[in-house]
Amino acid sequence: MQADSARFPDNVAAARRDATLLGALDRLQRDARAGRVETVARLPEFEALRDAARDIRNGALANLAANLERFEANVVANGGAVHWCRDAAEACEAVARICREAGAKTVAKGKSMVTEEIGLNAALAGAGFDTVETDLGEYVLQLRDETPSHIVIPAIHLTKDQFAETFRGAHGDLPADRSLEEARQITDEARCALRDVFLRADVGITGANFLIAETGSVAIVTNEGNGDLAQSLPRTHIAVTGIEKAVGTVEEALTLIRVLARSATGQEISAYTTFATGAKREDDAAGPENFHVVLVDNGRSDLLAGPKREILRCIRCGACQTVCPVYGAVGGHAYGAVYAGPVGSVLTPALAGLEKSKHLPEASSFCGACEAVCPVRIPLPRLLRMWREDAFQAHLGPKVMRWGLFAWSALTAWPWAYRTAGGIGGRMLRLMAMGRGRLTRLPFAGKWTGGRDLPVPEGGTFVGKWHGRRGR
Amino acid sequence: MEAAQERPAVGLFATCLVDLFRPSVGFAAARLLERAGYRVEVPRAQSCCGQPSYNSGDRKAARRGARRAVAAFETFERVVVPSGSCAAMFVRHFPDLLADDPEWAGKARSLAGRTYELVDFLARVAGWRPDAARPPSGSVTYHDSCSGLRELGIREQPRALLAASGGPELREMEGSDICCGFGGTFCVKYPAISEAMADRKIDSIEATGADAVVGGDLGCLLHIEGRLSRRGSAVGARHVAELLDAGEG
Amino acid sequence: MSAARDGILAKIRAANPGPAVAVTPGPIPARGRGEAAELRQRFYGGLDAAGAGHATVTGWAEVAGEIERFLRALGAAGPVVASLDPMLDPCGLDRVEGLRRGVPDAGDAVSVTGTVAGIAETGTLMVRSGPDIANAAHFLTDTHVAVVDAARIVGAYEDAFALLRAGGAPMPRNVTLITGPSRSSDIERILQIGVHGPRTLHVVVCDAGPAP
Numbered sequence: 001m002q003a004d005s006a007r008f009p010d011n012v013a014a015a016r017r018d019a020t021l022l023g024a025l026d027r028l029q030r031d032a033r034a035g036r037v038e039t040v041a042r043l044p045e046f047e048a049l050r051d052a053a054r055d056i057r058n059g060a061l062a063n064l065a066a067n068l069e070r071f072e073a074n075v076v077a078n079g080g081a082v083h084w085c086r087d088a089a090e091a092c093e094a095v096a097r098i099c100r101e102a103g104a105k106t107v108a109k110g111k112s113m114v115t116e117e118i119g120l121n122a123a124l125a126g127a128g129f130d131t132v133e134t135d136l137g138e139y140v141l142q143l144r145d146e147t148p149s150h151i152v153i154p155a156i157h158l159t160k161d162q163f164a165e166t167f168r169g170a171h172g173d174l175p176a177d178r179s180l181e182e183a184r185q186i187t188d189e190a191r192c193a194l195r196d197v198f199l200r201a202d203v204g205i206t207g208a209n210f211l212i213a214e215t216g217s218v219a220i221v222t223n224e225g226n227g228d229l230a231q232s233l234p235r236t237h238i239a240v241t242g243i244e245k246a247v248g249t250v251e252e253a254l255t256l257i258r259v260l261a262r263s264a265t266g267q268e269i270s271a272y273t274t275f276a277t278g279a280k281r282e283d284d285a286a287g288p289e290n291f292h293v294v295l296v297d298n299g300r301s302d303l304l305a306g307p308k309r310e311i312l313r314c315i316r317c318g319a320c321q322t323v324c325p326v327y328g329a330v331g332g333h334a335y336g337a338v339y340a341g342p343v344g345s346v347l348t349p350a351l352a353g354l355e356k357s358k359h360l361p362e363a364s365s366f367c368g369a370c371e372a373v374c375p376v377r378i379p380l381p382r383l384l385r386m387w388r389e390d391a392f393q394a395h396l397g398p399k400v401m402r403w404g405l406f407a408w409s410a411l412t413a414w415p416w417a418y419r420t421a422g423g424i425g426g427r428m429l430r431l432m433a434m435g436r437g438r439l440t441r442l443p444f445a446g447k448w449t450g451g452r453d454l455p456v457p458e459g460g461t462f463v464g465k466w467h468g469r470r471g472r
Numbered sequence: 473m474e475a476a477q478e479r480p481a482v483g484l485f486a487t488c489l490v491d492l493f494r495p496s497v498g499f500a501a502a503r504l505l506e507r508a509g510y511r512v513e514v515p516r517a518q519s520c521c522g523q524p525s526y527n528s529g530d531r532k533a534a535r536r537g538a539r540r541a542v543a544a545f546e547t548f549e550r551v552v553v554p555s556g557s558c559a560a561m562f563v564r565h566f567p568d569l570l571a572d573d574p575e576w577a578g579k580a581r582s583l584a585g586r587t588y589e590l591v592d593f594l595a596r597v598a599g600w601r602p603d604a605a606r607p608p609s610g611s612v613t614y615h616d617s618c619s620g621l622r623e624l625g626i627r628e629q630p631r632a633l634l635a636a637s638g639g640p641e642l643r644e645m646e647g648s649d650i651c652c653g654f655g656g657t658f659c660v661k662y663p664a665i666s667e668a669m670a671d672r673k674i675d676s677i678e679a680t681g682a683d684a685v686v687g688g689d690l691g692c693l694l695h696i697e698g699r700l701s702r703r704g705s706a707v708g709a710r711h712v713a714e715l716l717d718a719g720e721g
Numbered sequence: 722m723s724a725a726r727d728g729i730l731a732k733i734r735a736a737n738p739g740p741a742v743a744v745t746p747g748p749i750p751a752r753g754r755g756e757a758a759e760l761r762q763r764f765y766g767g768l769d770a771a772g773a774g775h776a777t778v779t780g781w782a783e784v785a786g787e788i789e790r791f792l793r794a795l796g797a798a799g800p801v802v803a804s805l806d807p808m809l810d811p812c813g814l815d816r817v818e819g820l821r822r823g824v825p826d827a828g829d830a831v832s833v834t835g836t837v838a839g840i841a842e843t844g845t846l847m848v849r850s851g852p853d854i855a856n857a858a859h860f861l862t863d864t865h866v867a868v869v870d871a872a873r874i875v876g877a878y879e880d881a882f883a884l885l886r887a888g889g890a891p892m893p894r895n896v897t898l899i900t901g902p903s904r905s906s907d908i909e910r911i912l913q914i915g916v917h918g919p920r921t922l923h924v925v926v927c928d929a930g931p932a933p
Contacts (some may be wrong), residue, residue: 024909026672031910033647045750052747059744060921066734066741078894136916137907153907160909185909186917194917195861198843199827215892219902225903225918226862232850232857232895243729248744253748255879268843271916272860277892285805285824286855293913297729298559305736325651329668363662365655365669366527367618385527392529401661405525409533412488412519413540419519422492438701447660451667452698455493462491462498465516 004336005348008359018331021157025328028156032322037371046262052193053259054377056201056311059245067213067246068295074216078278080291092123093298095205095238098292099395101131101234104202108194110220110227111135112207113316114296115240115243116338117351121204131205132197134226136190142294143170145429147333149329149340152264157331160186182298184430194226204230204288209260209315212255213295219253221260223267228274237276238418239424243295244312250275256315259375264317280426299351308383320370320380326363342370342380342456349387356398361387400432421462473598482510483548485541485587487558487691488520497690499503499555500589500717504575508600517544521561535573538566538710542579551583554590554713555689556620557656562587564623589620591615591688591712595629602637602716611641612715613682615696616649616675617689630688630712637716643680655696670699673708677707685709686715731896739933746879753842753877754814760841761926764874767844770903773808773922784812787925788866793816795921797864797922799830805853808835809868812927825858831861831866832919838867838881839926843900846924847881850895857895860903864921866897 004011013023040046060067072082072278083098085091099107107129115121119197121142124131133142137155141148143166148154155163164180167189197205198419218239220227231237240443247253261267280287321327321341332340337348337357345360361384370380384413391397411418435437448454482505486498502512520536535598541562545551553559563584570580594600614634620626627649653659653669660666673696677685686702687693690711697709740754752763766930768775780785792801801820803809814820815834825832846867850856859865870906878898885896903918914920 016664043750049747056744059742062737062742064884065730071880084729086725086728090725136905155907163908183911183913186908187913191916217892224905224916228860229917234489250882251746251879252744271901271904273898275896277894282895283852284850284894285852287850287857301729301732325669326665329665365651365653365658367651368622374624388529388532390513405530409525415517415519447663450663451699455694455697457493458495460495462486462495463514463516465495
């Protein structure tokens with residue numbers, strides 16, 4: 001996975017200058033807040049379903065090996081094949097090999113974060129396959145050579161005009177004077193262009209929302225319908241997904257489906273939820289003759305063995321991104337990672353290494369809004385704090401912060417000394433403020449006073465005054 | 473609610489920010505507790521709850537802070553903290569931090585069950601309501617600080633007390649539960665994000681037309697106040713204890 | 722690849738030293754339960770909310786007439802393809818102009834399919850693949866008309882799967898839960914209906930007892 005997270009502070013600065021992005025993020029978060037209130041109000045059982053979803057995902061992780069083996073057996077029994085891949089390179093190679101064996105030229109892709117994670121598009125392009133993203137948002141990103149900035153709304157950072165401009169550049173065979181003013185016109189143009197891709201594609205690649213052990217089914221949730229076309233029309237269907245997605249039964253998946261769309265988009269359920277089981281049956285009217293599931297580990301089994309395994313409960317709804325005020329202030333690209341926002345700040349250090357992504361767990365105010373909306377109740381702040389502990393142990397943070405904390409912690413160990421020093425410090429600040437209530441500049445505190453005044457202490461300490469006044 | 477005649481002494485953990493920046497908030501909190509029928513004690517052995525270390529990944533220092541706080545307050549039947557964030561350290565995080573420390577784990581769990589955020593304590597445990605209806609005076613908007621709201625469930629309590637005080641008109645802002653961007657050390661680690669979050673909060677505050685923003689956490693309030701002041705805004709920032717106290721006696 | 726398989730499974734087993742864990746599905750929401758009439762009303766309400774049209778007929782022979790009426794009102798032009806689902810056999814589809822039975826192709830404008838069930842919980846249809854229906858190919862057309870047997874309007878998703886898998890029937894290659902027409906909000910979060918799948922979804926509910 002390409003992580004650019006080391007440049008997080010620069011990315012933040014750039015994002016804060018991008019008025020278009022900030023407007024889009026503001027609208028997203030405003031709408032999503034209202035939408036979630038409505039959605040939850042319509043389903044009294046929502047909180048109970050979240051508890052159940054958490055337990056189902058915990059059970060699925062506890063039974064993961066058995067679930068995967070049973071899933072594999074059922075896929076094979078239904079004429080499919082399962083490919084186990086330890087890392088991104090193995091997964092890309094497995095997909096490329098299947099495409100080669102299928103004699104493929106064109107590959108139609110449904111939306112899949114795992115394929116972003118393993119860099120599949122680049123690998124397939126390198127292997128000479130014409131790979132086309134078919135989700136509207138992913139399609140325009142592919143044309144622009146950009147990455148998704150949100151798990152479920154990948155092109156949230158783009159405007160309608162940027163969509164139009166990109167299509168004008170890419171669809172050179174269409175009349176130059178056509179109108180692309182309306183979102184409808186842009187959508188129609190994509191529908192038309194991609195229709196052709198579905199029909200001529202030799203291979204369809206999708207992700208998977210859930211793998212169902214008892215049936216060997218791959219469940220895929222979409223709104224556009226592209227996932228259904230990609231997995232049904234081409235001769236070969238490859239589902240690429242993380243090993244953690246396996247659950248036991250259809251009913252378990254249905255509980256998860258009840259919380260997924262509600263958390264992701266505020267819909268009751270997405271427009272299309274498809275369970276694909278094996279290859280086309282002999283007498284079926286249509287369907288893919290070849291069915292492959294590419295199971296990707298890529299760090300997941302390590303996460304499973306460690307204290308942060310709860311992150312593997314994630315069902316990729318993106319709610320934690322949508323609600324996160326840090327995400328809302330900087331957008332997904334600033335994180336410099338495939339998975340942005342709170343879930344990404346837990347996953348990225350595991351996938352790309354903590355040293356490269358050390359900013360991400362730190363860039364949280366621990367406000368807890370993410371945990372409050374997570375449909376599977378992942379304690380995201382707690383997991384982020386664990387990364388901070390790892391980073392502290394590894395001395396990855398800035399030295400000045402470390403020394404500052406050390407000094408504070410040492411001082412507070414001696415309440416008398418802390419209070420004396422605090423009292424002196426307060427007096428100094430009051431002197432520097434020269435009778436005003438606030439300081440606008442303060443040496444060594446530029447990180448605060450760069451954008452905020454510092455309210456000046458009232459004078460004295462509470463504990464000191466309390467005991468002085470009350471004569472104790 | 474506790475019966476009036478058997479109200480125990482309350483240990484007040486002022487928090488380091490109140491101690492060093494706004495002693496008046498500590499006195500306001502103490503007066504409110506006294507009016508609710510409690511004797512207030514302020515142990516000298518208190519300093520910081522250790523949250524800066526805890527949230528910066530220095531678990532060892534955080535455990536030292538936790539042990540110190542537990543030791544300073546273990547004799548009190550009730551501990552009250554005028555901050556949701558520091559109270560949540562006592563209630564939620566000390567038991568976790570000291571879980572594998574045989575000497576301290578039990579004490580931490582016990583203290584967690586006896587510790588309350590100030591307004592929550594006044595409203596729910598003490599069953600206290602402001603005495604006299606005051607004549608309406610200006611307007612405020614309430615900022616729900618994250619820890620108090622999401623770790624301790626404090627949402628209705630301050631609003632109920634403010635409404636009962638009859639004092640200032642409460643004008644709800646849009647997204648009162650969205651983080652202001654303080655986040656402890658976060659606000660100096662990533663000032664650009666922190667200030668952007670403050671701006672969003674301040675836009676919502678200003679849209680209500682209220683004279684002041686009120687909250688239960690001095691950290692958030694100093695941060696918001698500092699940004700308000702930098703923006704040249706006339707809106708003030710006040711701790712809810714001061715506001716409730718101002719209408720009394 | 723078997724080294725990878727063994728390696729991954731070994732790591733998972735090492736991470737999970739405990740015994741297998743019993744897993745229970747979550748509660749079925751109250752809106753997914755109720756009397757038949759109640760469920761039917763909720764199903765219609767769900768279709769409305771999802772942006773799908775609907776009409777009810779009282780005999781199988783009336784289905785074709787409703788489809789004709791709907792297509793006229795829509796102004797739909799172009800070939801109509803209906804699946805070979807036996808459920809559609811008594812519907813008198815022959816009379817629909819330009820209709821053929823079989824597998825859709827790219828030139829078709831309207832497709833007609835049967836359904837396994839209608840699901841009240843969210844106004845959802847269950848459609849399957851099989852020898853008689855090419856499932857996803859029907860999502861290529863601009864307009865999708867789905868015929869629902871009123872006797873198979875169930876409360877919850879689980880009930881529909883119970884119908885589908887009755888008597889231990891295996892899962893078909895594709896089972897799709899369809900809720901409203903295809904949609905996207907990828908462009909500035911402006912809702913667009915009809916991206917890759919149908920722009921129009923019309924549901925004809927036949928309330929005539931089970932199909933003969």
